[in-house]
Amino acid sequence: MPSLQEELFPSTPGKFKIERSNAMNRQFHRCFASTSTMFLWALFLIALTASYLSFQSFVDSGSRYLSASWGGIQWEKQVRSSAQIHRSGGMSVLVTGAAGFVGSHVSLALKKRGDGVVGLDIFNNYYDPSLKKARKSLLSNNGIFVVEGDVNDARLVGKLFDVVAFTHVMHLAAQAGVRYAMENPQSYVHSNIAALVTLLEACKTANPQPAIVWASSSSVYGLNENVPFSELDRTDQPASLYAATKKAGEEITHTYNHIYGLSITGLRFFTVYGPWGRPDMAYFSFTRNILQGKPITIYRGKNRVDLARDFTFIDDIVKGCLGSLDTAGKSTGSGGRKRGPAPYRIFNLGNTSPVTVPTLVSILEKHLKKKAKRNYVDMPGNGDVPYTHANISLARRELGYKPTTDLQTGLKKFVRWYLSYYGYNNGKPVN
Numbered sequence: 001m002p003s004l005q006e007e008l009f010p011s012t013p014g015k016f017k018i019e020r021s022n023a024m025n026r027q028f029h030r031c032f033a034s035t036s037t038m039f040l041w042a043l044f045l046i047a048l049t050a051s052y053l054s055f056q057s058f059v060d061s062g063s064r065y066l067s068a069s070w071g072g073i074q075w076e077k078q079v080r081s082s083a084q085i086h087r088s089g090g091m092s093v094l095v096t097g098a099a100g101f102v103g104s105h106v107s108l109a110l111k112k113r114g115d116g117v118v119g120l121d122i123f124n125n126y127y128d129p130s131l132k133k134a135r136k137s138l139l140s141n142n143g144i145f146v147v148e149g150d151v152n153d154a155r156l157v158g159k160l161f162d163v164v165a166f167t168h169v170m171h172l173a174a175q176a177g178v179r180y181a182m183e184n185p186q187s188y189v190h191s192n193i194a195a196l197v198t199l200l201e202a203c204k205t206a207n208p209q210p211a212i213v214w215a216s217s218s219s220v221y222g223l224n225e226n227v228p229f230s231e232l233d234r235t236d237q238p239a240s241l242y243a244a245t246k247k248a249g250e251e252i253t254h255t256y257n258h259i260y261g262l263s264i265t266g267l268r269f270f271t272v273y274g275p276w277g278r279p280d281m282a283y284f285s286f287t288r289n290i291l292q293g294k295p296i297t298i299y300r301g302k303n304r305v306d307l308a309r310d311f312t313f314i315d316d317i318v319k320g321c322l323g324s325l326d327t328a329g330k331s332t333g334s335g336g337r338k339r340g341p342a343p344y345r346i347f348n349l350g351n352t353s354p355v356t357v358p359t360l361v362s363i364l365e366k367h368l369k370k371k372a373k374r375n376y377v378d379m380p381g382n383g384d385v386p387y388t389h390a391n392i393s394l395a396r397r398e399l400g401y402k403p404t405t406d407l408q409t410g411l412k413k414f415v416r417w418y419l420s421y422y423g424y425n426n427g428k429p430v431n
């Protein structure tokens with residue numbers, strides 16, 4: 001009967017039995033020999049895998065370099081010239097999401113007053129990229145260069161900081177939309193969390209460190225019931241993943257302010273609307289459907305209560321953004337190390353007068369001179385909140401923020417732009 005030892009390390013079959021201690025020795029040697037062979041094999045496999053991986057990354061970076069839409073002398077020249085400041089005491093601003101709704105307006109306003117602006121935008125297809133391209137042309141006609149790329153691309157962001165010593169970053173690139181988070185949750189993590197960290201990493205090591213102003217959202221108030229919403233209210237009960245990622249952004253930026261001395265200002269935008277707006281938003285898609293004679297869906301809250309939003313006109317938001325940049329205060333760190341405390345601020349930017357969704361539709365009907373086919377349904381559990389209402393006293397005091405456009409006036413301007421951009425029937429016959 002073979003011993004357990006022999007079973008575990010069997011001798012060559014058919015060989016005669018040897019003395020136990022000798023056998024043990026030989027078994028030990030064999031075992032050692034086979035372990036070292038295995039070890040050598042393992043080493044060989046690790047080396048093979050490592051060389052395969054480094055070859056892959058060489059191929060990847062090579063092809064990225066070859067196919068990259070950025071880099072090169074000409075590109076750097078365009079970036080530098082776009083960042084040039086044309087007023088005394090002006091700033092050079094990296095605007096992420098520059099081909100987006102708020103980003104394009106803020107970029108133009110900065111350029112108009114003589115600041116340097118470089119845009120960065122991924123031009124993804126969350127909504128019609130041709131609208132983003134049209135905004136890019138508008139910016140380009142005004143001397144603003146928009147780099148096509150992802151804020152998550154650390155090499156690209158690092159390169160931009162190598163080429164220009166940005167004094168400020170206006171971070172507006174994001175995955176927007178409250179309800180789309182149910183369809184594509186990962187895009188919110190990618191754009192609102194991972195990209196934010198990539199950007200902050202670049203800002204923390206930049207020398208000088210820029211001051212950062214970025215877009216949070218009114219949605220962080222979630223299930224808060226204090227009205228109007230104040231910056232001191234609870235924001236730990238988000239109702240959507242979108243809101244949760246924006247709230248996470250507020251915490252993440254706080255960390256970078258605390259550890260690295262970055263000057264940070266977070267702006268909680270309240271349902272921004274206006275010319276060159278976002279086609280995924282209700283006022284925009286309602287306009288398209290009304291003109292095409294298609295029904296629109298109007299959500300209603302519990303007990304058939306109308307939903308309401310503190311709709312805020314784009315020009316007012318732009319003033320709030322510029323006010324934030326102007327009062328941001330300097331980052332204090334250098335070489336990735338904090339040298340002293342830096343400002344950390346959060347402001348509501350709203351209109352302070354909520355309007356119900358059915359009233360919004362009535363205003364659109366008036367401006368479009370066409371009745372909507374209204375289809376009322378109960379608000380689905382998809383992240384919506386019943387109402388929003390901003391308390392703006394802090395922004396008024398610190399930024400001189402004072403919204404001046406009511407929904408009637410703002411939607412009139414939007415409709416005028418919409419009709420000039422898309423034509424009267426949006427390319428389809430109007431019934």
Ligand SMILES: O=C(O)[C@H]1O[C@H](OP(=O)(O)OP(=O)(O)OC[C@H]2O[C@@H](n3ccc(=O)[nH]c3=O)[C@H](O)[C@@H]2O)[C@H](O)[C@@H](O)[C@@H]1O
Binds near residue numbers: 178219269280297298
């Ligand atoms: O202020 C904010 O924080 C947010 O404002 C908007 O989110 P939301 O207020 O939901 O804007 P819309 O999607 O335009 O919806 C406005 C209202 O219309 C309602 N709605 C929307 C779509 C629809 O088909 N029917 C409908 O009744 C919504 O329930 C909501 O009450 C933006 O889409 C977010 O990116 C932004 O962060």
